Amino acid sequence: MEYSINKLSQLAGVSTRTLRYYDEIGLLEPKRISSSGYRIYGKEELKLLQHILLYKELGFELLTIKQIITDPHFDKRRALLSHREKLLEQKKQIDALIQNVNKTLDSLERRTEMADTERFEGFKKEKLLENEKRYGKEICDKYGEDTVEKANKKFMNLTEEEFKEQEQLAQDIIANLKEAFKTDDPSSELAQKCAEMHKKWLLYFWDQYTPEMHANLAKMYVEDERFTQYYDKEQPGLAKFLYEAIQIYTNQKRT
Amino acid sequence: MEYSINKLSQLAGVSTRTLRYYDEIGLLEPKRISSSGYRIYGKEELKLLQHILLYKELGFELLTIKQIITDPHFDKRRALLSHREKLLEQKKQIDALIQNVNKTLDSLERRTEMADTERFEGFKKEKLLENEKRYGKEICDKYGEDTVEKANKKFMNLTEEEFKEQEQLAQDIIANLKEAFKTDDPSSELAQKCAEMHKKWLLYFWDQYTPEMHANLAKMYVEDERFTQYYDKEQPGLAKFLYEAIQIYTNQKRT
DNA sequence: ATACACGTTGACGTAACGTCAATGTCAACA
């Protein structure tokens, strides 16, 4: 029994375009070509095609399928195992995305449903959520969940006034830092004042302070681009400058 | 503060190609273009870009993101909800794929680990698995799990000899059917003999037989391409011919 | 002779960029 491209496509339930494509990439070639150039397939090709479709249903790429069916020594078990790993990985990613979407939905609902009196509390919660989404794991890993918990609690206890002070202070630090940056000397008086202001700012969120912790945080300012960016968007190099200023500042404190 | 394309890309952690692409599709255009044609971005663009990346992390398509950020009346909640649905759907699909891969792995292991004495049992199990993978749900839905269970059990009880008989019979049916097909008359003697042979064949798997069940199955031969294909691969139209022969055969039986 | 179904190759489009290539611009240094 021989089949034209149309018949084979109907038997197997794929489009003729698909068969032509498989021919093109050498995945499934017709048994022979008729004098007028028509593709002619045989029973073998039908079987092969069914094999191909089986693997396709498992989500394999055509290139991989080609290897599987052309090389009979190909280790199918290994291929299946690694493929399963890939699928599990994908599943994990999708789960993470779903969680992420859920969080975003949460914060959205909070914002719309919040009464005016609760607005500030909701606002802070949202900031926390945002923060968690951006840095979540890393911070916990570095400082321990306990420390993070405490910081969050302190943050939630801020009054609206304190919050505004803190914001203002953050702005002042940047302004002074920009000035100090011109001197290009992180040990300059102004730069050291910035480091001190930065410490004061931290105490809005931390309930204990050690020079080590301060120096450690500063290191993150240059190592993690998400922090770097906060200062560098005002002036490239500002994050590193602050880092150096804080190193000098905390070294003096420790001696 | 103004940023060149390179600075912005570093601040936000994306490639310059990405920024050019976003410009190309009108997702994020620079604040202005310098006299020499350079793209120049401002702080606003940085913020917008961060928003874009936020949505991108959630797995939104760029086209959707464009709508979200350009139209402030866009219903973000609805977008998030429907997006979550999409993700859940994807997750379900991946789960199904994983199950499928697991089954395939199972049947593979059975084949390799099987001792010679168990070969035939393993072989039958594999056939069943294969079958289940191909038709699983539909058959159960049509006949009820109970009937399917019984049929599977009967199948597993076949001796090697019976199995071979059954295979031979299936081949004979096709051969006769091809002959009968030439007459183009499903009520012809030969065609009716085929219907009877088909009944006999069925009794290898079914422990009860009614003309209704037989006629019903025949209907599936023309309605479900996976069955059609089994006969049509020998001769287009064969499945339908058998269907008609069986209809006539069972109608006579019922009157 | 004509109609009509069926076949062919070739090309573009998809999503979101990566990766060249060819060429222009800018600041700094010898």
Next chain:
DNA sequence: TGTTGACATTGACGTTACGTCAACGTGTAT
């Protein structure tokens, strides 16, 4: 002032697995 090197531009191809034309050739029935 010429040159170097970093940075910018546009343009184009490649990626995956086909869908969807277009332009054109074949086979068969009327």
